[in-house]
Amino acid sequence: MQATPGAGRIGHTGMTCYVHADSLHCVGTRDTDWEGVRLHVVTGKGGTGKTTVAGALALALASGGKRILLIEVEGRQGIAQLFDVPPLPYEERKVAVAPATDGRPGGDVFALVAEAESALLEYLEMFYNLRHAGTALTKLGVMDFATTIAPGLRDVLLTGKAAEAVRRKESGSPVYDAVVMDAPPTGRIGRFLNVASEVSGVARAGPIRGHADTVQKVIRSPETAVHFVTVLEEMPVQETLDGIAELRGLGGGGIQIGWIMVNMTRQLELPEDQLRAAADGSLDAGELSVGLKAAGLEDSQVLATYLVAELVEQARTDAGQQVQRRRLDDVRQPCYELPMITDGMDLGGLYRLAAALRAQGAA
């Protein structure tokens, strides 16, 4: 486990504490425990690994005999790629099995590629018995308008699908223990989740408005939490801070902000003085060369200068990351750290990330 030693939950009722590298977070939770969250919305700037983290979270939540639905809303087929299965249709399909651990049984991850057009047809059929109106609607451009042009309509249809899956029951009990949504990037998350007010531009009354209000209730309930995936670089951290501020500023019941998932972390395992030396470029290549020679590597002097260059670069990156970490500390949200997978992201890597999330108490 490359996660920060000692990271994890040391909480007690009503108060949850998280420890990581250089700070202690104590975050008062609301009346509900995190356990009560059934819709996990995962957002993040492009390139931060949002889909991967959403997949790892679904796997982590599934362990212990749970049934989890992972929903993709941007039509990229990212989930299929991640779990190495053929492209997914508009249909809930099992894509992975969580491993049994520590005597706990495994669980199932299902996936759905939610798609606005199908959701609209489903909606029309459900409420107006109008499934066959589809062709006429497409010809007249209504379909285009509703699913790609009108602000908010598409989002209502997609978030509506997730809300429906959360509430769905079979013989009295929920079909899914939790739903994880691979949501749009941080720059669009506020608008995406603020459905009721976004559709007001085109629907101030009528059933779409009613539907939007229902979806809004689910999103603003304690059953929903929005998690931010970031890497420790300036722009993604800025977008995370902006996104959190935006959601906090929405008011009217508020949207619960969940975890900050710090992805692709990597730390140099060096004593403090050598870390400092690496960061200011005064690292002793001679000393390194002795070590390399002891390891039986030829050309140890030349090699040492190369490796010093790599250490210096990494130390500078680390120093920059510490600055970004402190900026994240200021928003006082629980943080989880996900190690950098350097040997290519595959199913094995995904299971490693899920294990890291579990070890830190995310599930």
Added chain:
Amino acid sequence: MGHALPPQPLDVDRLIDDRRTRIIVCCGSGGVGKTTTAAALGLRAAERGRNVVVLTVDPARRLAQSMGLTSLDNTPRLVPGVGPPAADTGQHATWQDGTARAGSLHAMMLDMKRTFDEIVEAHADPDRAAQILANPFYQSLSSGFSGTQEYMAMEKLGQLRRADEWDLIVVDTPPSRSALDFLDAPQRLGRFLDGRLLRLLVAPAKFGGRAGLRMLNAGFGVVTGIVTKILGGQMLKDVQTFVSAMDTMFGGFRERAEYTYRLLRAPGTAFLVIAAPEPDALREASYFVERLAQEGMPLAGLILNRVHRSPAAGLSAARSLAAAEMLQAAGSSSRPAPGRAAEGRAGQQNGSHALAIAALRLHAERMQLTASERRLAEHFTAAHPLVPVAEIPAQPDDVHDLAGLRAIGTAFGGE
């Protein structure tokens, strides 16, 4: 399968030095450094003698600041501190025709609502324009409809091109669900604005009588019924006022979208696809490359940002890890029994090896990362062997000033 052939190198300098290149469109998925690449490209072209304007859609303040501007707005602003071609780069001080290579750089950020308002103001008399600008449906359309940003980016590009004040326009495409939205959204919005639906909503009876659409007659009542039911009556009223006020412009929206679409296919336009060595970004890049080929749009090549390299590539990940493990094992077996004096010496001994162990582990990770990035790049090139590629090394620090942008530009030049 044989060994993968390396891609052709992308010669960015040749592209920007060619004065026939008038528009460069940077596209790719979010988070790959598109905006920074566009800015770096603009700066390099300006410092090589072109008069450049960079059109960005990214509101990141940091980028404006790195260009010495407090903020960017809908008007091109001159970027201070852009130098002439340095004498030591071996560049000629004049172009082949004898004119001086005195470049400049302007930058602007698209304000989609402002751009839309300006179109309305230019095409309607003041009273009518005021009426349109105040219409709730128009306000929603100009600030919230998806596709409006792409449409207005294209519109702005067309305006800059017609103004003919710059000889090179570098465009950074809007962040959207898919990189392809940049090509599709303007036409989709144009179709909607000029299309049947809006007219139908305004005057269903009249519209229903048109020849050629009779077959749909039976469906009309139902469709307007649904639309009214779903969206509510107020929107219909707003749309009706909007459409009657916009009457003179109807038919024009699709035309405008098509004009810029044609501009993108014209000689003088070049597309650069930007990606990072990650599966999602390269998959998007592949889609884009295929789509551009289908549309007959000129692709200059792929810029692969944030590529990791190692100066010690001769030492493999496996050997590096093995060496680290060996040192670690030696360190723990030679550890003497606890004792104050001995502990001090062991700490020293262990300390020197700790540095080597950390360095070797880091190097192993770097080599693994390099190898997985290489695999991804090779997959792309195997699928698109004719697409030239330029690789830009990962920068340890974020870009904060012109010097930072210049450093990226230097990497374009393959230096």
